[in-house]
Amino acid sequence: MSSLILQIALPSPLRRLFDYRAGPGLSADQLLPGMRVRVPFGQRQLVGLIVSSSSTSVVPASKLRSISELIDLSPVLPKSLWLLCIWTAQYYQHSLGDTLSCALPNLLAQGEAALARQDMLWQLLPAAYPEHPALRRAQKQKEAVRILAQHPHGLSHALLSQWGLARDTLEALERKQLVQRITQSPHHQREPLPLLREPHLQANAEQQAALQAIAAGKGFTAWLLQGITGSGKTEVYLQSIEHCLRDGRQALILVPEIGLTPQTVERFRRRFNVPLAVLHSGLNDRERLDAWLAAREGEAALVIGTRSAIFTPLARPGLLIVDEEHDLSYKQQEGLRYNARDLAVYRAHLEQIPVILGSATPSLESLHNVERGRYQLLRLSERAGNARPPQFQCIDIRSQPLQDGLSRPLLQAIGSHLKHGNQVLVFINRRGFAPTLMCHDCGWIADCRRCDARMTLHQQPAHLHCHHCDSQRPIDRQCPKCQSSDLRPIGAGTERTEDSLQQQFPGYPVLRIDRDSTARKDAMQQLLARVHSGAPCLLVGTQMLAKGHHFPDVTLVAILDADGGLFSADFRGPERMAQMITQVAGRAGRADKPGQVLIQTHMAEHPLLQDLCGPGYPAIAASELALRHSAGLPPCRYAALLRAEANLAQTAEDFLQLAADLALKYQLPVEILGPVPAAMERRAGRYRAQLLLLAEQRATLHSLLTPWLQQLELLPAARKVRWSIDVDPLDM
Ligand code: ADP
Ligand code: ZN
Ligand code: ZN
Numbered sequence: 020m021s022s023l024i025l026q027i028a029l030p031s032p033l034r035r036l037f038d039y040r041a042g043p044g045l046s047a048d049q050l051l052p053g054m055r056v057r058v059p060f061g062q063r064q065l066v067g068l069i070v071s072s073s074s075t076s077v078v079p080a081s082k083l084r085s086i087s088e089l090i091d092l093s094p095v096l097p098k099s100l101w102l103l104c105i106w107t108a109q110y111y112q113h114s115l116g117d118t119l120s121c122a123l124p125n126l127l128a129q130g131e132a133a134l135a136r137q138d139m140l141w142q143l144l145p146a147a148y149p150e151h152p153a154l155r156r157a158q159k160q161k162e163a164v165r166i167l168a169q170h171p172h173g174l175s176h177a178l179l180s181q182w183g184l185a186r187d188t189l190e191a192l193e194r195k196q197l198v199q200r201i202t203q204s205p206h207h208q209r210e211p212l213p214l215l216r217e218p219h220l221q222a223n224a225e226q227q228a229a230l231q232a233i234a235a236g237k238g239f240t241a242w243l244l245q246g247i248t249g250s251g252k253t254e255v256y257l258q259s260i261e262h263c264l265r266d267g268r269q270a271l272i273l274v275p276e277i278g279l280t281p282q283t284v285e286r287f288r289r290r291f292n293v294p295l296a297v298l299h300s301g302l303n304d305r306e307r308l309d310a311w312l313a314a315r316e317g318e319a320a321l322v323i324g325t326r327s328a329i330f331t332p333l334a335r336p337g338l339l340i341v342d343e344e345h346d347l348s349y350k351q352q353e354g355l356r357y358n359a360r361d362l363a364v365y366r367a368h369l370e371q372i373p374v375i376l377g378s379a380t381p382s383l384e385s386l387h388n389v390e391r392g393r394y395q396l397l398r399l400s401e402r403a404g405n406a407r408p409p410q411f412q413c414i415d416i417r418s419q420p421l422q423d424g425l426s427r428p429l430l431q432a433i434g435s436h437l438k439h440g441n442q443v444l445v446f447i448n449r450r451g452f453a454p455t456l457m458c459h460d461c462g463w464i465a466d467c468r469r470c471d472a473r474m475t476l477h478q479q480p481a482h483l484h485c486h487h488c489d490s491q492r493p494i495d496r497q498c499p500k501c502q503s504s505d506l507r508p509i510g511a512g513t514e515r516t517e518d519s520l521q522q523q524f525p526g527y528p529v530l531r532i533d534r535d536s537t538a539r540k541d542a543m544q545q546l547l548a549r550v551h552s553g554a555p556c557l558l559v560g561t562q563m564l565a566k567g568h569h570f571p572d573v574t575l576v577a578i579l580d581a582d583g584g585l586f587s588a589d590f591r592g593p594e595r596m597a598q599m600i601t602q603v604a605g606r607a608g609r610a611d612k613p614g615q616v617l618i619q620t621h622m623a624e625h626p627l628l629q630d631l632c633g634p635g636y637p638a639i640a641a642s643e644l645a646l647r648h649s650a651g652l653p654p655c656r657y658a659a660l661l662r663a664e665a666n667l668a669q670t671a672e673d674f675l676q677l678a679a680d681l682a683l684k685y686q687l688p689v690e691i692l693g694p695v696p697a698a699m700e701r702r703a704g705r706y707r708a709q710l711l712l713l714a715e716q717r718a719t720l721h722s723l724l725t726p727w728l729q730q731l732e733l734l735p736a737a738r739k740v741r742w743s744i745d746v747d748p749l750d751m
Contacts, residue, residue, distance in 0.1 A: 023047055024076045025086065027058060027067040028116035030128070034729060036115070037067070038076040042085040047072055053094025053101045056086040057130055066090065066130040068119050092193075095123065095133050097315070099369045100332045106365060112659075112724050112744050113355045121355045122330035124308045131308065140173030140201050141189050147197035154197075159188045164197065173201050202316075212292040214264055219290070220254050220403075229255050229397040233375065234262055239368045243344075243385050244377040245637075246399030248605025249406050252377045253283070255399070256340050257290050259375065264293060264320055268337025268372075271314075272323045273359055275346040275566055283342070283567055284323055291321065298324030298331060326351060329359040329366065336370045339363045343567065344376035344385060345598055347749060356745045360385075364394075379605060380598040380636050383644050384747075387654040390644070402608075409576065409607040409614030411632040415623040423519035424511040424579050426619055430523060432575060437527055437555050441574040441612065444558045445516060446565070446603045448583075450533040451475035451484065452515045453508030456494070460503035465495060469704040476508050478515075479535070488703035516579065517559045524557060532560035565602040571610035576603055578618040585625055588698060589750070590652055593627055597639040600631060651690075653747070657717045659724060660748040661710040663740040668696070668706035674736045675710045681730055682712070687723050689714045698750075705741075711751060 023041035031037075039058050041050055054069050064087060076083060094101065100122075108118040120128040127133055147164050154161045163184050167174060179189065192198040222230060225246075233242055233255075246252040260270045274283055284297055296310040296319035310331075313319040317334030324331065326349055341349070341360045349359040360376060361384075367374035376385055376394070388394040402408055416426045424447070433443050453476045456465040465474045467485035474483035476494065484491050497504050508515070517531045530546050537543040550558060553572045558564065584596025600618065608614025620628055630638045648655045661678055663671040675694035682691050690713045697707035714720040728744060731737050745751075 022074055023050070024073050024083070025050060025056070025069050026071045026073065027056060027086075028070050028114075028119055029058070029060060029065050029067040030116045030120040032114050032117060034112070034114045034732065036070055038078045038083060040083055040085040041072070042087075045089060050089070051094055053096050054092075055090040055095060055127070055130065057088040057090060058086045059084050066120075066128060067116060068095075070115065090130055091133060095127060097332045097334070099336070099366070100330065102369055103362065103366050104330070106369075107355070107357055107362060109725075110365075110721075111355060111357050111746050112721075112728055118355055121327075124311045125304045126308045127311075133312065134200065134202060140175050141167060141179065141198050142173035142201050143167040143171070144197055144199055147192070151197065153195045157191070159184065160192050160195075160197075163188050163192060167198065214261065214292060215290065216292045217289055219258055219261065220251075222254065222258065223251070223401075223403060225399045225401065226251055226255050226258075226403070229399065230258050230262075232395070232397060233259050233373055236373050238371040240373050241364050241367065241388070241394040242373060242375045242397055243381055243389055243394045244375055244397045244399070245381050246377065246379060246397075247402065247408060247635075248379045248602065249402045249408070249609055250379070250399035251403030252342075252379075252399060253286060254403065255397075256342070256375065256377065257286070259338060259373075260287075260291070260321065260340075263337035264291065266337055268335045269314070269317065269320050269322065269333045270338040270340065271328065271331060271333060271336070272321070272340040272342065273328055273349070273363060274323060274325065274342045275348045276325060282569060287321060287323060293320035294318055295321045295323065296331075298322065298328040300325065326359040329362045333370075336372050338372060339367045339370075339374040341374070341376045342378075344378045345380050345382040346566070350749050352750075353743075356743070356748075358747060358749075361747070380601045381640070383594055383640060383647060384654040386640055386644060387647075405611045406609055407613050409604055409616045411604065411616045411618065411635075413581075413618045413620055413623040413628055413632060415621075416619050417621050422523075423515055424619075425516070425519060425523075429577055429617055429619060432615070432617055433520075433557070433577065434524065436575040436615075437524060437557070439574075440555050442550065442553075442556050442558065442570065442572045443575045443577065444560075444564060444570065444573045444603070444606055445520065445577045445579065446560065447511065447513055447516050447579040448561050448599070449475075449510075449512040450486075450514070450535055450561055451512040452478040453510050453512055455509040456483065456506055457509050458498035458501060458503055459505040459507050461498060461501040463498050463500040465506075469701070471699050471701045475512065477535070478518075487699065490703075511579070513559050513561060520557050520559060527556055528554075529557045529559060532558060532563055534561070534563070537563065562599060562603075564606065565599055568606055569609055570606045572612070573607050573609070574612050574614050576607045576614065576616045578603065578616070581618045581620045581628060582622060585620075585622055585627060590647075590650070591749070593639070594643050597627065597631060597636055597643075601636045651713065653713075656690075656713045656715055657720045658746075658748060658751065659712045659720060660745040660751050661712070661742065662697070662707065662745065663694075663709070663742040664702075664705040664707040665740040666705060668700065668708070671706050671708040671740050672696075674734075674740045674742065675708055677734065677736055678727075678731055679710055682723060682727055685723050685727065687714075687719055688716075689720060689723050709751070 025039050025041050026036040029037050052069055057064050104119050104122050108115040149161050149165045263270045296313050298310050314322045315332040322331050341363050344360050351357050363374050389396045414428050419426050436443050455473050456476045467474055470487045472487045477484050482491050513531050513533045517529050521529045584592050604616040663674050665671040672694050679691050692711040694708045694710045
């Protein structure tokens with residue numbers, strides 16, 4: 020029996036590796052880190068990855084089981100990606116096995132061969148012939164050799180199975196070195212085409228300066244490209260990519276939500292004559308694996324994807340780009356809580372290549388990194404071409420009559436822009452008809468029964484909907500408390516605003532863009548096509564409208580309610596609000612028509628709104644960052660959040676209190692705040708609480724987290740709650 024012991028990462032939440040015997044016939048040099056194996060685990064078989072090997076184990080020999088199968092002949096991930104996964108698991112304090120199964124395409128995590136299915140063929144090696152001594156007692160293998168001998172160019176699995184030959188048989192022959200796998204790539208019919216499909220634009224002076232700086236950099240540099248909306252950041256990406264492709268390297272581009280910005284993908288396709296892999300949530304498992312493989316084999320020169328695409332291996336990495344780097348969708352909010360932007364920076368460092376983080380409204384995290392000299396700042400301060408930035412103005416709505424949330428000066432402005440043949444965008448970050456349903460006689464409010472939240476009233480179709488736990492119920496006809504039938508919708512969401520605008524401006528189409536109106540496949544495309552036809556219309560929508568769109572005919576952007584962000588309990592509220600308004604406003608004045616932005620507010624003299632109407636986002640970011648410094652809040656200190664939820668509030672708090680007591684024993688300079696109930700304590704019927712850890716040094720925080728979490732895993736109290744750790748949390 021082999022004495023070689025393998026340490027395997029398995030898809031389990033436990034932060035540890037599992038020991039297995041290598042099994043007979045496998046030697047240490049055949050078993051490399053990053054190869055997949057199938058192993059028995061309880062009654063099941065799991066796919067895991069080899070991390071290391073040794074000759075001893077703390078597991079008693081009688082309990083040690085052998086692996087069932089070695090799946091790969093070489094590691095599935097290139098070295099740099101393997102290191103990235105190990106770092107990710109350590110940094111986010113997540114199990115390595117879970118991290119790897121999150122990083123790998125589903126089919127690979129399930130044990131599928133790491134070869135594109137249709138493209139993989141079995142071919143006989145010259146040494147093989149049916150009477151070969153190695154085949155003496157192997158009838159099936161002999162048969163396979165006989166058939167393959169008649170197909171010198173190889174046979175696919177599908178065809179071999181028609182002769183009743185299974186994968187096992189061919190793999191046995193492979194181990195005897197009588198057959199080999201060959202691949203036929205669909206990308207192989209590549210004719211030499213010119214790299215550019217359309218000429219690049221003539222870069223303006225600022226773009227030129229940015230491009231030269233990036234091109235002059237050697238190895239790793241993190242660039243923060245801060246360019247106002249419409250300043251031509253994408254053109255800087257495109258020309259940097261061109262440079263990278265001419266070098267024979269690949270570029271990986273992360274975008275927030277690809278379904279929302281088909282225009283972005285289109286711009287890359289239009290520019291280059293190269294194979295492009297797009298990784299988005301609409302792909303099925305097979306398509307995802309094929310795209311992943313095309314990137315790993317170097318066939319796809321350009322890879323574009325959302326958050327998880329950061330784990331796509333590249334054969335010849337040359338450049339990483341994170342567009343709209345401030346976007347919250349880069350942070351995964353469950354399971355492995357990674358931030359793809361931060362991983363992109365670490366990955367670029369591992370690969371020794373440049374990374375460009377682009378945004379009109381950079382996160383305070385990235386600006387802080389500029390301040391500390393970790394990122395290099397590149398600025399684009401003017402709009403490209405003839406476009407002019409929009410003019411901002413507040414409308415003070417104190418004691419003004421409002422019609423469904425719309426003030427008279429705003430209605431007048433809308434009417435005038437429409438009359439001039441332009442389009443108007445009305446932004447309200449609340450979907451549904453009204454955020455509250457209230458009894459006019461006794462003040463009863465329709466609450467969610469499972470959350471500390473109100474039900475949102477929807478009219479299309481009519482129902483009450485909780486936006487936190489997704490529960491739904493019919494609209495009450497009578498007040499359950501006083502039986503009055505005078506129940507009234509309070510406040511306005513997108514549906515009500517749509518209705519109201521339709522009544523006010525009957526001659527113009529009103530297009531609503533929110534999660535509900537775009538749920539149907541292609542609905543978004545159809546709505547966008549109508550906007551791009553250029554005819555005057557009203558667009559009403561949520562933050563879905565803020566992301567990356569080009570609306571050249573929109574000349575007025577109306578922000579219906581800016582006050583919410585000013586009162587937010589979250590210390591990131593002002594940053595988020597300034598980003599959102601700046602991004603939505605950036606949709607106006609894109610072409611040669613000047614744009615106007617009107618913000619309705621009860622607090623027109625608030626410094627944040629004053630800054631938005633004056634110097635704009637950079638001034639707001641600078642003053643917010645100064646506040647974070649003085650308050651010792653992220654990004655000026657490093658944070659981790661331990662969350663727990665349970666059926667009873669006390670259970671969750673008890674666990675966190677125990678955790679806090681244990682953390683104190685380490686006597687490290689880490690501030691421990693809480694436990695406190697979460698901002699919405701009850702959600703989907705469970706009570707949630709949290710413990711916040713803050714430290715001046717990242718290393719200090721991690722030196723606490725690693726041993727502390729291992730300790731928590733073993734606590735009996737940990738089994739009574741659902742708990743998780745969030746390193747660099749975004750909601751807290
Ligand atoms: P951003 O990504 O910064 O919002 P874009 O890259 O989308 O800006 O550019 C905005 C518009 O300006 C696009 O229509 C683009 O084609 C145009 N543009 C960008 N750079 C130039 C340039 N150097 N000369 C002329 N037009 C440009
Ligand atoms: Zn009532
Ligand atoms: Zn709910």
